[in-house]
Amino acid sequence: xxxxxxxxxxxxxDVAQIARRVRQSRIYQLSSLLMVMWGALVMAxxxxxxxxxxxxxxxxxxxxxxxxAASFALGAVxxxxxxxxxxxSRMFVAFLLFIAFGIFSCWxxxxxxxxxxxxxxxxxxxxxxxxxxxxxxxxxxxxGLSITALTLIGYFFAGEWFEPWMAVVNGGGLILGGLWxxxx
Amino acid sequence: xxELDEIIHQPLRLKIMAALNALPPAVAGLEFSRLKKLxxxxxxxxxAHIETLARAGYVTLEKAFLGKKPQxxxxxxxxxxxxxxxxxxxLQEIIAASALRPE
Numbered sequence: 001x002x003x004x005x006x007x008x009x010x011x012x013x014d015v016a017q018i019a020r021r022v023r024q025s026r027i028y029q030l031s032s033l034l035m036v037m038w039g040a041l042v043m044a045x046x047x048x049x050x051x052x053x054x055x056x057x058x059x060x061x062x063x064x065x066x067x068x069a070a071s072f073a074l075g076a077v078x079x080x081x082x083x084x085x086x087x088x089s090r091m092f093v094a095f096l097l098f099i100a101f102g103i104f105s106c107w108x109x110x111x112x113x114x115x116x117x118x119x120x121x122x123x124x125x126x127x128x129x130x131x132x133x134x135x136x137x138x139x140x141x142x143x144g145l146s147i148t149a150l151t152l153i154g155y156f157f158a159g160e161w162f163e164p165w166m167a168v169v170n171g172g173g174l175i176l177g178g179l180w181x182x183x184x
Numbered sequence: 185x186x187e188l189d190e191i192i193h194q195p196l197r198l199k200i201m202a203a204l205n206a207l208p209p210a211v212a213g214l215e216f217s218r219l220k221k222l223x224x225x226x227x228x229x230x231x232a233h234i235e236t237l238a239r240a241g242y243v244t245l246e247k248a249f250l251g252k253k254p255q256x257x258x259x260x261x262x263x264x265x266x267x268x269x270x271x272x273x274x275l276q277e278i279i280a281a282s283a284l285r286p287e
Contacts (some may be wrong), residue, residue: 005282
């Protein structure tokens, strides 16, 4: 069986394209569970902040500590099943640096009300999703930009319903985004 | 020059083998539904080509039930992985040889 250069090129192109799709599909599968888990935590954080505004700082600290611990646990389970790490010590350090820069920005920007702080953190996290999406898949970009837009709508128009709004669009958005990625 | 593997060279079978070979060693295989999404093939077409690959000993099929839902997992065998690697090497050889050939 003999074939020409063009047919060989097309066949190799198909192979490369499928390999790319498999990699992306695996990233989506593995990260969707993390996204759903963070979505549930963010939803709980926003509902908690709305019900107990004075304890919001502690609540969010609890959300982040729980989220990091659960991310490590999910990472360990996924590693034992698939040999792929979804959350390792390098990501943990990156996460700490990201949080530290966020705290510094809040201090520098003199954000002094929960609405500003809530909007900043949501948009800041979604910026990471959007930028990461440029490399790992457009689903991340779509989720990042949609939640950013909905957060800004909430900031300007949700009034005293800002925190419930954020529970739905930020927490709910991540949960729906994670489920959508699982199917794609 | 060695012959191209006719079983693998068919476009959809090449895609199936490429998808299975792109998996890390720790992952056993791909479910039929996922392969269908990745290759863009129809149920019948995909099933027929998987059967051809299975008859050649390039893939194995494992049928199980997830609750009440039947699930078929397709896994590349060692022979299948080897045949795929040789086929890709052959395609690269054809391209390299044509680049050296005067027009």
